[in-house]
Amino acid sequence: MERIRCFIAVDIEDQEVIGNITRVQQALLPLGKCLKLVEKENIHLTLRFLGELPQTLVNDVIEILSHIDFTPFKIMLRGIGAFPRLSRPNVIWVGVEEGAEQLRDLASKINAALRKLRLPPPDKPFSPHITIARVKRRPDIKTLMNIMNAFSSDVYGSLLVDNFRLKKSTLTPKGPIYTTLYEKKASM
Numbered sequence: 001m002e003r004i005r006c007f008i009a010v011d012i013e014d015q016e017v018i019g020n021i022t023r024v025q026q027a028l029l030p031l032g033k034c035l036k037l038v039e040k041e042n043i044h045l046t047l048r049f050l051g052e053l054p055q056t057l058v059n060d061v062i063e064i065l066s067h068i069d070f071t072p073f074k075i076m077l078r079g080i081g082a083f084p085r086l087s088r089p090n091v092i093w094v095g096v097e098e099g100a101e102q103l104r105d106l107a108s109k110i111n112a113a114l115r116k117l118r119l120p121p122p123d124k125p126f127s128p129h130i131t132i133a134r135v136k137r138r139p140d141i142k143t144l145m146n147i148m149n150a151f152s153s154d155v156y157g158s159l160l161v162d163n164f165r166l167k168k169s170t171l172t173p174k175g176p177i178y179t180t181l182y183e184k185k186a187s188m
Contacts, residue, residue, distance in 0.1 A: 017157035034139035075099030077156035093129035
């Protein structure tokens with residue numbers, strides 16, 4: 001049976017926001033092959049990673065997601081950071097300042113709905129962020145800190161969250177390819 005690697009996300013499609021995030025990614029280039037930058041067409045905010053699911057379960061997830069109600073809200077992206085911490089980074093991210101609580105509420109609604117399918121809960125608490133780079137091997141921390149400090153309080157823009165999407169992730173040697181399987185629009 002075919003398994004589909006998938007996640008639920010808010011796609012970042014505003015070109016000004018993408019441009020601002022790309023500017024930060026360009027600043028990270030001196031760290032070279034230590035980092036894998038997220039391709040601009042793949043920049044998104046993950047609400048829930050689901051992993052590899054059988055097709056029948058994906059259909060059930062779509063059915064469950066179709067019943068989630070939420071109203072549109074605005075988020076503002078500001079600052080950058082690293083998980084789990086700057087001294088030992090695995091992921092470099094752009095933060096969410098305004099709208100973080102609404103994102104937590106939406107993620108909570110999604111997680112509550114998915115419990116009906118007996119999917120295991122997320123292994124970490126939801127923390128609103130947009131991954132912009134993944135660390136492949138330990139970078140020069142001093143250089144990374146200098147770059148992070150230069151962008152730590154920058155505002156990357158605002159956007160309206162009026163939908164979320166179930167995405168399929170196909171892993172390739174050149175990077176993942178994301179395909180939308182389902183889109184849930186906010187109720188107006």
